[in-house]
Amino acid sequence: MWSFFSFDVFIYTSLLFLGAAFLLIRFRTRTLPTTIKKPPPSPPRLPIIGNLHQMSELVHHSFFSLARRYGDSLMLLYIGSVPCLVVSSTEAAREIMKTHDIAFASRPNTRMFRAISYDLKEITVAPYGEYWRQAKSILTLQLLSNKKVQTFAGLREKVINECVHKITHCFLSNKPADLSDLFSSLTNDITCMATFGRTYNEGEIGRKFKKVLQEFSEVLGSFYFEDSIPQLAVLDRVRGLSAKVDRVAVDFDEFLQGVVDETLSKRSRNPNPVGEDGVETFIEALLNVQKEDIIGITIDADVIKALLLDAYVAGTDTSSSVLEWAMTELLLHPDSLKKVQNEVREVLNGKKDITDDDLEMMTYLKAVIKETTRLHPPLPILPPRVARHDVKVMGYDIAEGTRVYVNIYAIMRDPKVWDRPDTFLPERFLDSPIDFVKHNFELLTFGAGRRGCPGRVFAMAINEKVLATVLHKFDWSLPNGVKREDVDMKETFGSQMLHPTIQVLFQSGSRELT
Numbered sequence: 001m002w003s004f005f006s007f008d009v010f011i012y013t014s015l016l017f018l019g020a021a022f023l024l025i026r027f028r029t030r031t032l033p034t035t036i037k038k039p040p041p042s043p044p045r046l047p048i049i050g051n052l053h054q055m056s057e058l059v060h061h062s063f064f065s066l067a068r069r070y071g072d073s074l075m076l077l078y079i080g081s082v083p084c085l086v087v088s089s090t091e092a093a094r095e096i097m098k099t100h101d102i103a104f105a106s107r108p109n110t111r112m113f114r115a116i117s118y119d120l121k122e123i124t125v126a127p128y129g130e131y132w133r134q135a136k137s138i139l140t141l142q143l144l145s146n147k148k149v150q151t152f153a154g155l156r157e158k159v160i161n162e163c164v165h166k167i168t169h170c171f172l173s174n175k176p177a178d179l180s181d182l183f184s185s186l187t188n189d190i191t192c193m194a195t196f197g198r199t200y201n202e203g204e205i206g207r208k209f210k211k212v213l214q215e216f217s218e219v220l221g222s223f224y225f226e227d228s229i230p231q232l233a234v235l236d237r238v239r240g241l242s243a244k245v246d247r248v249a250v251d252f253d254e255f256l257q258g259v260v261d262e263t264l265s266k267r268s269r270n271p272n273p274v275g276e277d278g279v280e281t282f283i284e285a286l287l288n289v290q291k292e293d294i295i296g297i298t299i300d301a302d303v304i305k306a307l308l309l310d311a312y313v314a315g316t317d318t319s320s321s322v323l324e325w326a327m328t329e330l331l332l333h334p335d336s337l338k339k340v341q342n343e344v345r346e347v348l349n350g351k352k353d354i355t356d357d358d359l360e361m362m363t364y365l366k367a368v369i370k371e372t373t374r375l376h377p378p379l380p381i382l383p384p385r386v387a388r389h390d391v392k393v394m395g396y397d398i399a400e401g402t403r404v405y406v407n408i409y410a411i412m413r414d415p416k417v418w419d420r421p422d423t424f425l426p427e428r429f430l431d432s433p434i435d436f437v438k439h440n441f442e443l444l445t446f447g448a449g450r451r452g453c454p455g456r457v458f459a460m461a462i463n464e465k466v467l468a469t470v471l472h473k474f475d476w477s478l479p480n481g482v483k484r485e486d487v488d489m490k491e492t493f494g495s496q497m498l499h500p501t502i503q504v505l506f507q508s509g510s511r512e513l514t
């Protein structure tokens, strides 16, 4: 549900750039309503496409460099005809997500999101209102509470052990471990088991699931003209994107309906079913909420499928991105690697299994994860919010309907807030109160305010345990022949989140084989 520009922007902006001069005669860029007296500073823009031609594939970098020139707190851009407020400082983020949180608590209503999110029933894109409130409270309280996340401990353990066996196998065959691939399967398996009660890796259904996920990511990463330059919506049809979006929505629905039918059929055979290992999975919990009928919204089949989609899509690639970057940074910073490994091994003191209490004592490990996501947030720009009415922010007038992009990449590298902002330095978090909490506006990995991420505890339980396990069980180095300076730290979009450009291939050492 996250990305909003992609590489195909290049092709179409070039085309548009040429066409803009001609089209200028026919169309005029939408201007702000006259009530907007003092808009935030803006770079100059072109007719029709606005500032689209200034966007690169990695939009957070484009926003970052434009903000330095035009508005390092708030800047107004136009993506096509849509006014977009770019937020690039801690103070401005606090204004948007705390002071004026309700005014900006909605998400844009776009054709793309309507098509692939059960008509905006997914929480991530749902407009602010009663439905969003109730659906988010189901997710937060019934599916992702601390207590619920603890019930998945056995499941996490099982999947992590499988990953350890695969790494051991690489070691024994003297091959580098492809951690990109291993972390991606691991987070996929944990999220699938917690959400659907089983994995979908094998056979015909596995093949179909993979294909639909691939296409889902492709449409999410596509630039949809209808949503930003409606005059050119025909281009979406010409290049087959409109049809593809509709087809992906149908295919994903077919898959999710299959998951629901399978679960219902199990329930009809056993009225009190629990998933594998006696755990109530998300789908079971949702069907129970539906049966009890105690909340203020109708939980129909589409709502169940939309919330499953929310949990699966939001929970998978985000965590694998964090793990990949953490291992990459540690390999590039041997002192930190040694320090975190010593901590893990000292806390465990010869014990084989890692408990939540052990993780609580691993303060440097937690600092490594914070520092990793500060430099490499899986979502470098928060999913867009939208102004629900005219509002004044930091002395500027923001018009109703303005889309708001909080560039957390810029905020988390702001030299006014962070000493040596581009350096990997987990120590900065050791004696610092800065944490992933709702009203923290320096470390915004999980967003903030009403629209903040409800999956933080679920995600951190995976990230901490996986990282502690691979550091405990193995010694790591770059594969033979690869030097530190050869590692390319450029970012690239994986399925949806930013990953290192390289596949993270590491040599595992022999410390302890299970």
Ligand code: HEM
Binding pocket: 123, 124, 125, 136, 139, 144, 310, 311, 312, 314, 315, 316, 318, 319, 322, 378, 379, 382, 383, 444, 445, 446, 447, 448, 449, 450, 451, 452, 453, 454, 455, 456, 458, 459, 460
């Ligand atoms: C490392 C893992 C994760 C990261 C970095 C992450 C990050 C984020 C961010 C940045 C947002 C936007 C917050 C905002 O707009 O202020 C978000 C929203 C959301 N996340 Fe996560 N997330 C992660 C894992 C999860 C998991 C595991 C789930 C559920 C199983 C989840 C479910 C959601 C949902 C439903 C929203 C939308 C909230 C709303 O719009 O009200 N996330 N996440």
